[in-house]
């Protein structure tokens with residue numbers, strides 16, 4: 166992990182979260198569920214131990230329904246709200262809504278929107294949203310894979326619909342394919358979506374040949390057992406050239422840390438240094454074409470120690486890039 170370097174006063178990053186994000190707890194329905202509030206608490210503990218890197222912390226507002234409708238159907242939003250109001254229940258075998266979950270999901274999505282607004286307004290160049298529930302499996306009309314609303318897709322869609330961006334790059338390095346994000350953007354030319362993930366693995370999509378209607382979806386699947394060398398090669402060869410050609414005005418990262426070797430849900434063997442390396446590569450491109458603007462949002466990562474140290478290393482590198 167890199168040593169802490171004090172940030173320059175001109176560009177403190179932004180950290181957004183909301184206490185409601187800690188209230189969503191699928192263990193109320195499945196006691197052994199891996200998506201726990203402790204995940205976010207451990208990340209915040211690691212960042213606090215680094216004096217929050219000098220970043221400004223803000224409270225994530227709730228997303229407005231009109232914002233959610235940028236990527237979700239009204240029917241989907243209503244379904245999550247009503248299930249939550251009714252006290253909660255199962256959406257599928259591993260996706261649960263509890264009474265606090267709608268509010269948590271609203272603030273997670275709202276954090277993505279507010280972070281994007283702040284960066285596009287020039288209030289900072291860099292931001293990390295420590296929010297949950299995560300979002301990248303959520304499709305326009307369906308919650309799945311622990312995800313209710315697609316936070317990262319919302320950030321990209323909002324930047325284009327309302328904040329003047331013409332091209333947004335979304336990078337997903339969560340170990341699971343970001344099927345929801347791919348589905349949301351697969352017919353658009355103003356969002357380039359790239360995912361590097363283990364395959365085969367949940368949700369089963371993300372093959373190298375899936376490229377979207379206009380070749381704006383890039384998949385870099387890795388095999389179980391692959392480590393940093395294969396990750397870096399796929400990243401260099403399949404993702405970076407497309408990113409450089411696309412010249413995005415904003416970069417959004419689906420930052421899951423479940424490709425870490427300690428993670429119980431997958432079988433890649435990344436370590437903190439691999440997330441640092443990828444972050445640095447993204448920062449280099451951001452500096453060249455996106456005025457340094459990078460929004461990063463928490464997705465998966467289920468080994469508490471690996472998650473906290475990886476997220477802290479990633480955020481530290483965002484600051485130093």
Ligand SMILES: [Zn+2]
Pocket residue numbers: 339340341421423464465466
């Ligand atoms: Zn994941």
